[in-house]
Amino acid sequence: MSLEKLISKVTIKGNREGAILIGKYVACDGADVERPISIISHAHGDHVKQFESALSFCSAVLLTKETKDLLVASRGDYLLKRRNLIELAFEEVYEHNGNSITLYPATHMLGSCQVLLVNGDGDRIVYTGDFNYPNTPVLKTDVLVMEATYGTPDATRTTDQDALARQFVSIVRKEIQKQKRVFVLAHPGKIQYLMNRLRSANVNVPFLAHKKDVQWAEVYRKHGLDVGTVCETRTPKALHIQKSKDPYVSFHRFGSVIPEADKHVRIRVSRFRAVEEIYQPSENYYVIALSDHADFRGLLEYVEKSKAKLVITDASRCDRASELAEQIKSKLEVEAIALPP
Numbered sequence: 001m002s003l004e005k006l007i008s009k010v011t012i013k014g015n016r017e018g019a020i021l022i023g024k025y026v027a028c029d030g031a032d033v034e035r036p037i038s039i040i041s042h043a044h045g046d047h048v049k050q051f052e053s054a055l056s057f058c059s060a061v062l063l064t065k066e067t068k069d070l071l072v073a074s075r076g077d078y079l080l081k082r083r084n085l086i087e088l089a090f091e092e093v094y095e096h097n098g099n100s101i102t103l104y105p106a107t108h109m110l111g112s113c114q115v116l117l118v119n120g121d122g123d124r125i126v127y128t129g130d131f132n133y134p135n136t137p138v139l140k141t142d143v144l145v146m147e148a149t150y151g152t153p154d155a156t157r158t159t160d161q162d163a164l165a166r167q168f169v170s171i172v173r174k175e176i177q178k179q180k181r182v183f184v185l186a187h188p189g190k191i192q193y194l195m196n197r198l199r200s201a202n203v204n205v206p207f208l209a210h211k212k213d214v215q216w217a218e219v220y221r222k223h224g225l226d227v228g229t230v231c232e233t234r235t236p237k238a239l240h241i242q243k244s245k246d247p248y249v250s251f252h253r254f255g256s257v258i259p260e261a262d263k264h265v266r267i268r269v270s271r272f273r274a275v276e277e278i279y280q281p282s283e284n285y286y287v288i289a290l291s292d293h294a295d296f297r298g299l300l301e302y303v304e305k306s307k308a309k310l311v312i313t314d315a316s317r318c319d320r321a322s323e324l325a326e327q328i329k330s331k332l333e334v335e336a337i338a339l340p341p
Contacts, residue, residue, distance in 0.1 A: 006310040014340035018316030041129030042112035043070040066111025073215040106131040109189035133298030144308035149293040151324025159277045169201045176247040183261035186269040192220040195227040206248040311336040
């Protein structure tokens, strides 16, 4: 098949939450009035901004059970009544007009998935969504649409992510043994992951979090990840914990205003393009570069193993997509283009 025909099978809308249009009928992580099917790769905010629009006019909005539960927790039980909101298990096939759609794990967060579309001619199109690597299975495909968060050569890890997570646990344990209180800043989903890592390591001090993250923690618990008891901030129980002299861990999303954190230990769990992958700018402040996106080396390895004839990097959510496309062409000799241009 010619390059032009391969490119014609994918369109990415030109905005920061651009829908990924694959084949004739499907919009991923967005909505299009001419596409009867929408697929949600995961529950992070930049991938669900058009979720309500998709529900209003799509015949089917496909997602994993875990992602649905997270969206119900954050948006309301009314979603349980929506007949066009359809759960798919991993590797379950959904058929539409001669096209088959299958979801596969992406290990970016709870419920995150990749999308495989096979059209009536047998052409395979994969949309990775956000994914971690090497923990994500590689899908063989003709056209690969992939994220580009860490699409530059300088974004290459030197430390295993599991090792960094263990160091996070070690820091928290060390500080609470000194009777200090620890404030953790991280993204939703990462917060619950860190709760689970701490509980799995028998760190049993109280956890505090805002309402949305408590709700998400309950979903993580439902799906088998132990987060222990998490107390909602500003409740009488939380105020009692804060007034005591005992240590606790308080979790907050990036952008939260928490002036009291300056008096205690802060741990910022950031993207990994930091001065070092773990460092301490001041006595009571740590930065740990613990990200659930594939690094540059992982992106290239995925492309190579996928046997894709064409790679399209998602420039709607990332300004490194063009450089990643150029790197793929030069290092792997695979056709690649960033969309939208």
